[in-house]
Amino acid sequence: MKIAVVWKWWSGKSSISRLLTQYLLNNHHKVCAIDSDHNMDFTDLLWYDFISESPTFKWLYDELFQYLEESEQAKARDVIKKHLGHCKFFLDDMDDFSEKVLVRQSDSLEIGIVWLGAEDVISGGRCAHGISNPLKIYLTLLDEGSRDVVVDGVAGVDMINFWLYHACDYLITVVEPSRNSIKVAHQIKKLCEMSDVNYGFVVNKYQANDYAHQIYEEFGDKVIGSIAFDDGLFAYDYNKVAPTVKESIAHIYQEVNNYQWFSLVERVMKLESLKNL
Numbered sequence: 001m002k003i004a005v006v007w008k009w010w011s012g013k014s015s016i017s018r019l020l021t022q023y024l025l026n027n028h029h030k031v032c033a034i035d036s037d038h039n040m041d042f043t044d045l046l047w048y049d050f051i052s053e054s055p056t057f058k059w060l061y062d063e064l065f066q067y068l069e070e071s072e073q074a075k076a077r078d079v080i081k082k083h084l085g086h087c088k089f090f091l092d093d094m095d096d097f098s099e100k101v102l103v104r105q106s107d108s109l110e111i112g113i114v115w116l117g118a119e120d121v122i123s124g125g126r127c128a129h130g131i132s133n134p135l136k137i138y139l140t141l142l143d144e145g146s147r148d149v150v151v152d153g154v155a156g157v158d159m160i161n162f163w164l165y166h167a168c169d170y171l172i173t174v175v176e177p178s179r180n181s182i183k184v185a186h187q188i189k190k191l192c193e194m195s196d197v198n199y200g201f202v203v204n205k206y207q208a209n210d211y212a213h214q215i216y217e218e219f220g221d222k223v224i225g226s227i228a229f230d231d232g233l234f235a236y237d238y239n240k241v242a243p244t245v246k247e248s249i250a251h252i253y254q255e256v257n258n259y260q261w262f263s264l265v266e267r268v269m270k271l272e273s274l275k276n277l
Ligand SMILES: Nc1ncnc2c1ncn2[C@@H]1O[C@H](COP(=O)(O)OP(=O)(O)OP(=O)(O)O)[C@@H](O)[C@H]1O
Pocket: 007, 008, 009, 010, 011, 012, 013, 014, 015, 016, 037, 039, 041, 155, 204, 205, 206, 227, 228, 229, 230, 231, 233, 234
């Protein structure tokens, strides 16, 4: 299953991506952790020391197109449409491109880094959205086999509009109990429902205030869990995470698993029909 964790700045996307990854590893799952954000917090939380020689989707942008035998000028959308339904990347019996782009941390954990960068985006020819194209293609044409893929998202709703996560089976959207967060939750709900994306909300840094109450009231069964504020998250050590938080993550994973999906082909066809309106 491919799961993306999305939401606004500082809401807890990387923390929840990391908790989910560690929960899965502790329960003998194999995980491919994808860090799609500029700040690479997920990479850091998984104890990978990024260096300039580290492989990234950004540095291997041209190689991905070569691997697919596509022109570098080809549009991501056209590449996706052409290959849709024929996986090109495999995590169990790993293909050459995946071997190159993923970093193996252990037998159970690979990390993929987009490396959107910052200063080079100012002077480079591609904007931060365009740099995410290889990941958009990769996720769509990826057969994850026996692994779970966890994608830590970029802050904001624009990458949802960009369809970076359309190939993910589920979007965990991390809402906080605050007025502003509830407003954006409505935007995300609308976007996901327009495009048949599977999604649910997780209330992070939960406190029993009126806003938390409002979230449950307004979003009903789309709220799949809550995570309390926990100082233990500041330590880079899963043993220090509160047992209640670990239980919440287990529950959230269960909810995601129980979801009745729109399939990838259904989602892409819906997006196509929206584009052609
Ligand atoms: N449930 C929680 N309890 C306590 N602290 C938390 C919790 N969730 C997140 N935090 C803290 O909040 C801060 C922001 O979390 P995190 O980096 O996961 O957010 P983010 O959404 O990934 O941010 P960014 O948009 O910058 O990538 C961090 O200091 C993190 O340790």
